[in-house]
Amino acid sequence: MPNLLLDDRLFIGASTKPEYLLLKYGNRHGLVTGATGTGKTVTLQGLAEGFSRAGVPVFCADVKGDLSGLAMTGEAKEWITKRVEEIGFEDYKTDQYPTIFWDLFGRQGHPVRTTISEMGPLLLSRILDLNATQEGVLNIAFKYADDNGLLLLDLKDLRALLIEVEANSKTISATYGNVATATIGAVQRALLVLEQQGGENFFGEQALKISDLMRTHTDGRGMISVLMADQLMQSPRLYATFLLWMLSELFEELPEVGDPAKPKLVFFFDEAHLLFDDAPKALVDKVEQVVKLVRSKGVGVYFVTQNPIDIPDNVLSQLSNRVQHALRAYTPRDQKAVRVAAETFRANPSFDTEEAITQLAVGEALVSVLEDKGIPSIVERTFIRPPFSRVGPITPEERKAVMANSPVGIVYDKAEDRESAYEVLTRKARQQAEAEEARRAEEAAAKAPQRPTYEDDNYRGGPPRYREDSGPPKSKPRASNRQTVAEAAMKSAARSMASQLGRAIVRGILGSLSRGR
Numbered sequence: 001m002p003n004l005l006l007d008d009r010l011f012i013g014a015s016t017k018p019e020y021l022l023l024k025y026g027n028r029h030g031l032v033t034g035a036t037g038t039g040k041t042v043t044l045q046g047l048a049e050g051f052s053r054a055g056v057p058v059f060c061a062d063v064k065g066d067l068s069g070l071a072m073t074g075e076a077k078e079w080i081t082k083r084v085e086e087i088g089f090e091d092y093k094t095d096q097y098p099t100i101f102w103d104l105f106g107r108q109g110h111p112v113r114t115t116i117s118e119m120g121p122l123l124l125s126r127i128l129d130l131n132a133t134q135e136g137v138l139n140i141a142f143k144y145a146d147d148n149g150l151l152l153l154d155l156k157d158l159r160a161l162l163i164e165v166e167a168n169s170k171t172i173s174a175t176y177g178n179v180a181t182a183t184i185g186a187v188q189r190a191l192l193v194l195e196q197q198g199g200e201n202f203f204g205e206q207a208l209k210i211s212d213l214m215r216t217h218t219d220g221r222g223m224i225s226v227l228m229a230d231q232l233m234q235s236p237r238l239y240a241t242f243l244l245w246m247l248s249e250l251f252e253e254l255p256e257v258g259d260p261a262k263p264k265l266v267f268f269f270d271e272a273h274l275l276f277d278d279a280p281k282a283l284v285d286k287v288e289q290v291v292k293l294v295r296s297k298g299v300g301v302y303f304v305t306q307n308p309i310d311i312p313d314n315v316l317s318q319l320s321n322r323v324q325h326a327l328r329a330y331t332p333r334d335q336k337a338v339r340v341a342a343e344t345f346r347a348n349p350s351f352d353t354e355e356a357i358t359q360l361a362v363g364e365a366l367v368s369v370l371e372d373k374g375i376p377s378i379v380e381r382t383f384i385r386p387p388f389s390r391v392g393p394i395t396p397e398e399r400k401a402v403m404a405n406s407p408v409g410i411v412y413d414k415a416e417d418r419e420s421a422y423e424v425l426t427r428k429a430r431q432q433a434e435a436e437e438a439r440r441a442e443e444a445a446a447k448a449p450q451r452p453t454y455e456d457d458n459y460r461g462g463p464p465r466y467r468e469d470s471g472p473p474k475s476k477p478r479a480s481n482r483q484t485v486a487e488a489a490m491k492s493a494a495r496s497m498a499s500q501l502g503r504a505i506v507r508g509i510l511g512s513l514s515r516g517r
């Protein structure tokens with residue numbers, strides 16, 4: 001066949017003709033499905049390569065570690081040369097791709113973190129597996145923090161906020177709705193579980209900047225961001241929510257572009273069923289909305305999952321570019337899945353879609369993409385092209401080398417040892433509380449306790465506030481103040497973070513921070 005690598009389209013594979021995905025429809029989303037071992041990852045790898053080649057940055061999660069091979073030049077394995085011949089892929093040439101490795105645990109990639117404030121209450125509730133009542137309380141806590149411009153960086157800050165809400169539960173309940181102390185306790189316990197799962201690694205700074213997912217290499221190719229997810233998959237809820245947060249960040253941060261000539265970014269959501277497994281309807285509705293709207297920001301979302309019935313109908317109907325590998329049809333549920341999958345394709349008179357789905361060989365798939373005018377193409381049985389890069393995982397040494405050359409290491413690798421507001425303010429508050437203790441001891445000794453006065457301008461009817469430049473406040477807390485030293489420290493910490501922002505926080509569809517923050 002002639003040159004199959006064209007500028008305005010990705011070569012997917014060959015049926016009776018070459019099958020292409022048009023770049024201008026790359027943001028119209030997609031779906032890659034198929035049973036285990038049928039060739040999904042290889043297909044995904046090929047698509048990622050194609051987008052990168054076209055200058056489109058790609059984000060994907062590497063669930064089994066095998067996508068890391070993108071960073072290495074391919075090897076002429078037998079099945080690859082055979083497939084190259086089968087499809088007459090004369091301009092096949094092995095290659096390696098500009099890759100950035102990320103890892104929530106910071107081991108096999110640059111650490112990727114966000115802040116509690118950025119994640120927002122909706123997604124955080126999902127990570128913490130809160131029930132409706134607990135989620136209600138977390139919402140109130142965030143509302144209180146947002147209204148007061150309190151910026152929450154990490155889990156410590158969230159803990160401090162909860163203590164603050166608990167201490168002021170009466171006034172907060174009056175303004176925002178009931179917060180029961182027992183419920184706050186339950187949220188705090190959920191927080192503890194997250195901490196035990198290594199949660200403090202994910203929340204804090206340096207928070208991921210979306211622009212770092214949207215890089216292009218100096219040679220013009222799109223950088224491929226690979227999030228290591230093998231370890232992360234042990235906490236499926238965390239995995240799914242974190243990816244969802246990234247998607248919502250893209251949506252909130254990127255400007256409208258309408259229908260660009262090629263996508264601004266392509267986001268592969270592997271093991272996408274995890275997103276929807278026992279997710280509350282409200283969340284599913286919002287995911288649907290984000291998927292719909294992110295298209296006009298130039299972001300193409302490609303769901304990868306074993307079975308199309310794992311994806312809710314309203315999301316499924318938005319996925320226009322489809323690669324369906326073989327499905328098994330042993331059980332009634334299997335059979336239903338095959339039927340559902342078949343029904344979504346525009347039939348090809350030369351074969352029965354349903355039958356074909358169960359007969360496809362490994363590396364063969366039913367392909368239907370958007371053609372000119374945005375109409376789905378007639379489904380074709382397609383031999384998927386082999387990747388140019390290595391199929392299979394990268395070695396630890398190779399990974400190290402790739403990471404050492406990464407443009408983002410310098411930003412994210414160093415554990416931020418800057419003193420966060422929390423630490424600074426906790427220390428200040430502790431010193432103040434200790435001074436207060438000492439003062440009381442003195443008073444007790446003198447047996448002539450003096451009533452504190454509140455004339456100092458630091459005192460405005462609430463607990464004392466600090467000003468960055470004023471050193472320890474001169475006003476004295478109420479003698480009746482029974483809070484412990486630690487509590488006082490926590491509370492002042494949460495409260496004083498307001499100075500970092502100074503205005504109410506606005507949240508987007510999925511509760512992450514909105515654009516123009």
Ligand SMILES: Nc1ncnc2c1ncn2[C@@H]1O[C@H](COP(=O)(O)OP(=O)(O)OP(=O)(O)O)[C@@H](O)[C@H]1O
Nearest residue numbers: 035036037038039040041042079083362363384385
């Ligand atoms: N396009 C292809 N052409 C020829 N052989 C292929 C092709 N795609 C996959 N294969 C063969 O099938 C094997 C498994 O493919 P792949 O890892 O993509 O499956 P998978 O569906 O991702 O499996 P799993 O569900 O286990 O992750 C490959 O190692 C390769 O030998």
Ligand SMILES: [Mg+2]
Nearest residue numbers: 040041042064
């Ligand atoms: Mg796979």
